[in-house]
Amino acid sequence: MPSVTHDDAPLLADLMPWSVAPPRLGRGWPAAPDPAALKARWNALMKAAGPDREALLQPSRSRTGHTAVGQLPGRSGGTERLARASGPCPEPVRVLRSPFDEQWLIPDQRLIDAARPELWRVADERQIFLVETGSAAGRGARTRGERPRGGAAGTDDAGDATGPQLLATSLLPVLRPGRVRPLYRRPGGAEPNLAPGLPEHLTARLGREVPALDVLAWTMAVVRPGPGGLAVPLTGDAGAWDAGVEVGRRMLWLMRRDGERPRLPGGRRP
Secondary structure, three states: OOOOOOOOOOEHHHHOOOOEOOOEOOOOOOEEOOHHHHHHHHHHHHHOOOHHHHHHHOOOOOOOOOOOOOOOOOOOOOOOOHHHOOOOOOOOEEEEEEOOEEEEEOOOHHHOOEOOHHHHHHOOOOOOEEEEOOHHHHHHHHHOOOOOOOOOOOOHHHOOOOOOOEEEEOOEEOOOOOOEEEOEEEHHHEEEOOOOOHHHHHHHHHOOOOOHHHHHHHHHHHOEEEOOEEEOOOOOOHHHHHHHHHHHHHHHHHHHOOOOOOOOHHHOOO
């Protein structure tokens, strides 16, 4: 791909200003690799009573059997307090539990310490969530002789210094520690989460209309760690832009698994 200028590259946080902290489950059991296991766990919770139910819930400072919270946007979970709740398990939904690890989650805010309803409100078939993994933050801290932010070395919250700096997913991300940047601020692909004037600026430089998805693809291809955070070099070279967008779209396809999925030689399943 043709080179792009890295001097004074804008920060990702400036190009996609709306970000949300990732959901914090607070307990591991509401997530699992298959929905049947989650429904079995829910049924066990509903059959238990009193202290036994509270123990199965695994209460925290944010959630106990007596915590009162509302439904998640677009979900039909109950609102009565879990200490006296009954009924079937809310239908589990697909989530990104850790990098490249898709699991299922019971979408009930009574079970989730910090569900981030604003993310659930914009989650639909058009949405793409960009997730900062914390890898770049860990590397940057070490180059300055500092301890990585977010936790001790070896913990999930410290970030993975060898992993990808960004992940893109169509699923609700519930992995830590990085920020989540939705591509769109509203459902239905409305109101791109881009800095005011950025699309017009890119259109003037490149001589063509630049959709939000192309900005995301370019970002995936060229993002790099900088002293102030993740940086996204921009270019006025239409050829370099097209090459970067092509690479980024391929990355988005591989991460989001849209359409035809990757195959091993001979058409075998991975």
